Amino acid sequence: MNVYRSTFHRLNIDRLVRHALQADYLVKNHIAIMLVIAGLLNTSPSYAQNQRPDSLLRVLSRHRGQDSVRVNIYLKLSHYYFGVNQTESSAYARDAIMLAAKRGYAYGEARAHNQLALIHSLANEAELAIACALRAESIAERNGFRELTGESYRVMGLTYLDQEDFTKAGNFYRKAEMRARETGNQVLLAKTLNGEGGMRIRQKDRPGALKYYLESLKIAQEVGMSFYMALILSNIGEVYMSGDPPDLANASRYFTQALESARISGNKNGETNALANLGKVYMLQGKLAESETLLLQSLKMSDQMGIRITSQRTYMKLVDLSLRQYNYKKASEYIQKYYAVRNYLMNDERTKEMARLEEKYQSEKREQQIQLLKQEKRFETASKNFWIIGSSFLLLAATAIYLLQQSRNKKARQVMTIQKTLIAEMEEMDLMKSRFFANISHEFRTPLSLIAAPLEELTQEVGASGQINLNLIKRNANRLLELVNQLLDLSKFEAGKMEIVVSMGELGQWLRVFVASFESLAEARKIDFQTTINVPEGMFAFDQDKLEKILTNLLGNAFKFTSSGDSVRLSVQVMAEQGDLEVVVSDTGSGIPEKDLPHVFSPFFQSQHITSDGQPGTGLGLALVNEIVKLYRGVINVQSREHEGTTLTVQLPLEVSKLTFARFASEPVPHFLAAGQMHDEAILPDEIIGPIATDATILVVEDNRELRQFIARAFANRYKVLTAENGETGLQIATERVPDVIISDVMMPGIDGIQLTECIRQQEVTCHIPVLLLTARSDGESRMKGLLTGADDYLSKPFSTDELRVRVLNMISQRKRLAQKFQTELVTxxxxxxxxxxxxxxxxxxxxxxxxxxxxxxxxxxxxxxxxxxxxxxxxxxxxxxxxxxxxxxxxxxxxxxxxxxxxxxxxxxxxxxxxxxxxxxxxxxxxxxxxxxxxxxxxxxx
Known part of the structure; x- marks a missing residue:
């Protein structure tokens, strides 16, 4: 009996296997179709599950506009019907293409072409799918939509993979992967890698497929593609199932994870496939009861969802299970149901083929209508052109008369335009003059303050402190004299009264003596000063006064912009080929911002750039050098990088044949510098503040070191004094130390006095501190701006030291009175x-x-x-x-x-x-x- 039963079982298995082999091609293709459906889902695969078509249709009916919003609704409806009703999905995709093209919505048009390509790919219409994808790629590439070009490459890879063209499929998958990595689109990358894994599994490359699947799974987990993860996990399980022998343990683990992921994300199709795959694993493991439970659950869900291709696959597994259970009656029933579903699917394919033919016919019909409309349009255009040409001849004579009449009016308008231009230029010049004198006022008033205030102190002070003020007056008087002299020189240039007067002299010796006068200045400021003078021995023709002014101003600016510990380099040489003198002055100081380079030769240019002595302006030095070089028929250029240093290069003609424009003097150049050639004394570091008579603290914010030290000394015997060289440092000290009064200059680089006051008033910890502003601008507008900002008092330069002390004392007294008021308000x-x-x-x-x-x-x-x-x-x-x-x-x-x-x-x-x-x-x-x-x-x- 057992032998008979075993023989009968083998005969049934052989017969059923033959039936299965006959249907194997159909099953495999249906499996491929299901993989393609999952792979073709859009960037957000879950929204087709979340947004029902009735809600989208309601939104569509309420939205009357023919715009990008309607295009996006069409695309959502196409995504919903994708894989469910291809006719509806295709219709909505075509509507989106037409409307997007009409409205010039390139992004929507590219997306719609990609969607239509997916629809054709699912219908195995490879040529149409590739054409649509190429159209989408063309639109996206032309408009810079790099992510959409990556999606187009992925769709073409899927299509060629379905055609078993692994070479082209691999090329497009690699392009899609490269574009996904370039744009950082992790969703596109995960889908592309999953598709590449599918290509490897078809090529029987199980390790390669597993590598791509695992990388796709990792990315999907990182970006939260929960709906898509069920597919990837099932694909990994299929890799382990396809082994020889099958790795059932790993296959079971991944199918179980796919089931859990599908249930969490609401992916019913993924859940159905995972149940069927897991049932097959249990069947191979001999767990027939558990296998039957899972397979029946999968069959029930696929029947409810109408996914007959999954039902067909599940019936085949149930046939195998029934034979293993020796239940041949059930096996026969499942075979019949398998063929019933198979026949239905084959009929459905024929129906779809008829629908495709109908759609093709309608498309050709629409094309004919379009051609007819184009012909009618051309005829209408020709008629219009005839009337336009006739009308043009009639209007030609009238136009000629009109143009002649307008000629005189045009000339009048031109005269008025020229007048307006001249007026505008004059107004611009007035504005430039106003700015010039406003800035030069700042340059003059600070030295005047440092002259007037110490003179007042001299009447009250005796002893060593009087000597400090005398030195202070001397330095600033020299600075003021220098500015005045430079102004006079510039005025001579503007009036055309300055000329080049050359004399014969030993240029090399003169340069060495002249440069030596700067060594003491460099030593005092602790700056490394290096000189290189390559001038041959002999007599040269040069203007000693002009060359002296050039070197003085170039070196002066170099030292001005260089801090202690940095270096200044001077290189002078005679260029043998050109016969010119080249002067190069470079420093390793703070450099000049690139945006300020075009303005460095402007008089008194004010920059955010801060010099070592707190002077943000270039004064008149470089402007004077520029005018001298132009007069000398030379060349000057500047190269600078912020925080690295500045290099100024000047070339002047030396050969007599090139100096025809100059006047030659009969007296030779003296061997030594003229008496009285002096440089400012080195500025000493901040002095230690003197004894404190009260517990009040004053913060002095001033970018000019000498004025800052002078104000600090004026209050040192009565208050604790803090100093800051710019607004940023002042704000930091004010926040940390909370002084009782702040005295600040208005015009400073970076954060100026107005901005500092605003910051002080906006901080809770410092908003109560009185602020007294010092400014070189004494006009009412500047004063009003400072007071409106929140400043408590305003004092113009030059100022009286006694007046400054009284105002600070009044501020402190007033703050004490306010404290009593706040104490009362604290209780009431x-x-x-x-x-x-x-x-x-x-x-x-x-x-x-x-x-x-x-x-x-x-x-x-x-x-x-x-x-x-x-x-x-x-x-x-x-x-x-x-x-x-x-x-x-x-x-x-x-x-x-x-x-x-x-x-x-x-x-x-x-x-x-x-x-x-x-x-x-x-x-x-x-x-x-x-x-x-x-x-x-x-x-x-x-x-």
Whole structure:
């Protein structure tokens, strides 16, 4: 009996296997179709599950516009019907193409062509799919939509893979992968890698397929492609199942993960396939009951969803399972159901073929209609052209007359235009002059301040300090004289009164003596000064005065822009070929920003660039050099990189044959410098501030070092003085140290005085600090701008030292009076309708914070500073400035005020009241209360 049963089983298996082999091609192609469907899903595969067509159709009916919004709705509807109703999906994709092309919406048109290519690829219409994908790629490439070109390459790879053309498929997949990596589109990269894995599995390259699948899975997990992960996990399981022998353990693990992923993401199709695959694994493992449960679940879901191709595959697995269970009756039933589904699918294919033929016929019909319309359009255009040409001849005579009449009007308009241009140019020149004199005013007023203020001090000071001021006056008087001389030289150039006067002299010796005068300056400033003079011995014709001015200004600017520890290099040589003198001055200083290079030869150009001595302006030096070089028929150029240094190169003619424009003097050039050739003394570092007479702190923000030191010395005997060389440093010091008064210059590089005041007023920790602005501009507009910004006072240069001291003293006194006012408001808040200032908001928050922690006995300054987001020092300075008290005293004062209110209202016992306001010890509470109110708590309660 057993032998008969075994033989019968083998005969049934052989027969069923033959049927299965006959259907194998169809099954394989259906599997491929399912993989393609999953691979062709759009960038967001889950939204076809989330957005139903009825909701999209409602949105479409409400949206009346023919615009990009309607194109996107068409594309969403096409995505929804994709793989479900290809006719509807194709119709919506074509509607999107037509509307996008009509509206010039290139991005939507490229997307729609890609979608139509996917539809043709699924229908095995390879030529149409490739044509649509190429059209999408052309539009996307022309408009720079690199991600869409990558999608086009992926679609063409899928299409060629379905045609078993692995060479072209591989090329397009590699292009899609490259474009996905270039644009950082991880979704496109994951899909492309999954497609490349599918190509490797068809080529029987299991390790290669597994590599691509695992990389695709990693990316999908990173970007959260939960809907798509079920497909990738199932593909990995299929790789392990296709082994010889099959790796059932790994296959089961990945099919289980695919099932879990599909259920979490709501991917019903993925869940159905995972159940079927897992059922097959259990069947091969001999777990027939578990296998049957999973296969029946898959069959039920595929029947409910109408996915008959999955049902067909599941019936084949159930046939195999029934034979393994020796249940031949069920096996026969499943065979019949398998063929029923197979026949339905074959009929469905024929129906689809008829639909494709119908669509082709309709497409040809529409093309004929378009051609007919084009012919009618051409006829209509020809008719219009006839009438246009006739009308043109009639209008030609009238136009000629009209043009003749307009000729005189045109000439009149030209005259008016020229007049307007001249007026505009004159206005621009006036504006340039205004800017010039405004900037030059700043250059002059600072030296004047440093002359006038020390002179006033000399009447009161004696001893060594008087000598310091005398030296200060001398340096700035020389600076002012230099500026005046340069202005006179420039005026001569403008008037055409300056000329080149050359004399014969030993150029090399003169240069060495002249350059030596700068060595002491370099030593004082601790700058490495290197010179290279390659001038042959002998007599040369040159203008000693002009060359002296050129070298003085070039070297002066180099030292001006170079800090201690950096280097300045001078190179002078006679160029044998050209017969010219070349002067190169380079430094390793702060350099010049690229945007400022075109303006370096402008007089008094003001830049954000900061020099070593705090002077942001170029003064008149380079402007004068530029004019001299032009007059000398020479060449000058500048090369500079910010934070690396600057190089200035000047070439001047030396040969007599080239100096025909110059006047020759009869007297030779002297061998040594003229008497009185001096340079400014080296600027010493900031001096140590003197003794402090009060606890008040003043911050001086001034970019000119000498003026900064002078103001600091003026207040050193009475206040603690802090200094800053620019607005950025000043803001940082003000935030950290919270001074009582800030004295700031207005015109500074970077953050100027106006901007510094704005920053001070906007910060809660510094908004209370009085600010006094010093400026070289004394006009009312500048003064009004500073006061509107929040400055408390304004003082023009040159200023009186006594007046400056009085104004600072008044500010400190006024701040103490305001502190008394704020102390009153701390106990009695201001009316609700009053607009609070930043200080009012700070005090309100301070009062609220202390009140909320009143009962905490350990609540002190450290905790209060943390609650207010300030350091302990900042809190102390802020409270001291606003309330003229310390934070410790403030906390105790509020506690005692609260205790007095509770005692007066008899809210509790004295012991409990002291605890409720944060006092642990009764004796300490009674002591503080008596100091505050003059009586003990008990006496206060009985009063």
């Amino acid at each position: 808040p201001p009316p609700a309708d009053t607009i609070p200032s930043i200080d009012d908001k700070f005090l309100a928050r301070l009062r609220q914070t202390i009140s909320e922690r009143l009962a905490d006995p350990v609540f002190g300054v450290e905790q209060l500073a943390a609650e207010m987001c300030l350091s302990r020092t900042q809190l102390f300075r802020k409270v001291k400035a606003l309330l003229d008290t310390t934070p410790v005293d403030l906390i105790n004062d509020i506690r005692l005020q609260r205790a007095a209110v509770l005692i007066r209202s008899r809210a509790d016992t004295l012991t409990q009241i002291s605890y409720s306001v944060g006092f642990r010890e009764q004796s300490y509470f009674a002591k503080k209360f008596r100091v505050k109110f003059g009586v003990s708590p008990r006496e206060y309660a009985n009063s």
